[in-house]
Amino acid sequence: xxxxxxxxxxxxxxxxxxxxxxxxxxxxxxxxxxxxxxxxxxxxxxxxxxxxxxxxxxxxxxxxxxxxxxxxxxxxxxxxxxxxxxxxxxxxxxxxxxxxxxxxxxxxxxxxxxxxxxxxxxxxxxxxxxxxxxxxxxxxxxxxxxxxxxxxxxxxxxxxxxxxxxxxxxxxxxxxxxxxxxxxxxxxxxxxxxxxxxxxxxxxxxxxxxxxxxxxxxxxxxxxxxxxxxxxxxxxxxxxxxxxxxxxxxxxxxxxxxxxxxxxxxxxxxxxxxxxxxxxxxxxxxxxxxxxxxxxxxxxxx
Amino acid sequence: xxxxxxxxxxxxxxxxxxxxxxxxxxxxxxxxxxxxxxxxxxxxxxxxxxxxxxxxxxxxxxxxxxxxxxxxxxxxxxxxxxxxxxxxxxxxxxxxxxxxxxxxxxxxxxxxxxxxxxxxxxxxxxxxxxxxxxxxxxxxxxxxxxxxxxxxxxxxxxxxxxxxxxxxxxxxxxxxxxxxxxxxxxxxxxxxx
Numbered sequence: 001x002x003x004x005x006x007x008x009x010x011x012x013x014x015x016x017x018x019x020x021x022x023x024x025x026x027x028x029x030x031x032x033x034x035x036x037x038x039x040x041x042x043x044x045x046x047x048x049x050x051x052x053x054x055x056x057x058x059x060x061x062x063x064x065x066x067x068x069x070x071x072x073x074x075x076x077x078x079x080x081x082x083x084x085x086x087x088x089x090x091x092x093x094x095x096x097x098x099x100x101x102x103x104x105x106x107x108x109x110x111x112x113x114x115x116x117x118x119x120x121x122x123x124x125x126x127x128x129x130x131x132x133x134x135x136x137x138x139x140x141x142x143x144x145x146x147x148x149x150x151x152x153x154x155x156x157x158x159x160x161x162x163x164x165x166x167x168x169x170x171x172x173x174x175x176x177x178x179x180x181x182x183x184x185x186x187x188x189x190x191x192x193x194x195x196x197x198x199x200x201x202x203x204x205x206x207x208x209x210x211x212x213x214x215x216x217x218x219x220x221x222x223x224x225x226x227x228x229x230x231x232x233x234x235x236x237x238x239x240x241x242x243x244x245x246x247x248x249x250x251x252x253x254x255x256x257x258x259x260x261x262x263x264x265x266x267x268x269x270x271x272x273x274x275x276x277x278x279x280x281x282x283x284x285x286x287x288x289x290x291x292x293x294x295x296x297x298x299x300x301x302x
Numbered sequence: 303x304x305x306x307x308x309x310x311x312x313x314x315x316x317x318x319x320x321x322x323x324x325x326x327x328x329x330x331x332x333x334x335x336x337x338x339x340x341x342x343x344x345x346x347x348x349x350x351x352x353x354x355x356x357x358x359x360x361x362x363x364x365x366x367x368x369x370x371x372x373x374x375x376x377x378x379x380x381x382x383x384x385x386x387x388x389x390x391x392x393x394x395x396x397x398x399x400x401x402x403x404x405x406x407x408x409x410x411x412x413x414x415x416x417x418x419x420x421x422x423x424x425x426x427x428x429x430x431x432x433x434x435x436x437x438x439x440x441x442x443x444x445x446x447x448x449x450x451x452x453x454x455x456x457x458x459x460x461x462x463x464x465x466x467x468x469x470x471x472x473x474x475x476x477x478x479x480x481x482x483x484x485x486x487x488x489x490x491x492x493x494x495x
Contacts, residue, residue, distance in 0.1 A: 010450035
């Protein structure tokens, strides 16, 4: 007997069925037996059953739980964080939220990568310390000794911030001092490199507008007459002038910072705040001037 | 009577909700194959009927008590409960004669519409197999009934027997070989005689 025959014979055994009468009779008995138990529950539609089978409620709830909890926790943390930072804005040393203010300042500082922006932040934080000094001085609830201690600490922090700003300004000054002449040289050599015998026209470079008013702007000395070609143009260095202005503004900002320090020592805190405001303006102006200078230099090299 | 997978899922869902009509529908769908399974295991029609009826009632109570939390298919549950009842039955009737396959009465085929030829063919097949099936190991006999008579899939058999699919495949292969060997031995004896 081969496999097929065997399987066919086995399949024939499928025709064995229970007695029809027994089957019918027992069906009724079974129905009455199960009816004696629990009452019928409300019937659902097939669509609902299919939906619940695909996405059973337990799975949905289990999935939703951690997601909801995580999102709720993050929203709470965010709300508390933002609220804390806003509430701590006017806090002074000794307040419970003062630490939040310091942390937010440090976080802000850590998130800033540009040296100029860091210098600006330093000025802002120094201003904050100065404002806190005023708040401490106005606070009459504390004893004089406590206030003096706080003022001492704030003064130290103020000086620390100022010295950091000074360092940053010095770094900016050095980097720009090193970078600008190189750029200018590259421009001069780039313009003439192997092209002295070629006919070329050089556009008159735009005069950069500098806040100090000392920026002269580059000028082409050789005037090009109509029909003639400029072969050896001498270009003055507008970028270098720009760098000079930055250096000057940096040194003037440094001087102002020193003045602010002195004013704090003399307890003229409002005066110190004004000076810091001016320093901020100088940094802003030098930044704007540099951006302008860079764009003009770029256009002249085109 | 065949049932689609989706229909079976719906039926299982309804039964989980203690739907009596759904359970009766399941009875209509599965009574034939479950009766057959029990019948080939116990070898007696009346005992098979008793065990079959007991199995359906027990399944209903099981559903009411356990809410079918871990059960994936209804068919597997019916077969599992059947197997347990058969084991209990073996324990009770230990020492008594078993696997008679209704020798004295002959196998009663209830389909009255089938023609005489079919009847003769079936009886001939059964006569051959009825003597050989009980000689097989219980495990082999069970898997042959499930796979080749009741036509369960490998997956379903694996669920019923609590074995991996690979194990079931091996078991089917071995049981089929064992049955073929038994039948070939029988043929040899007949030829020699």
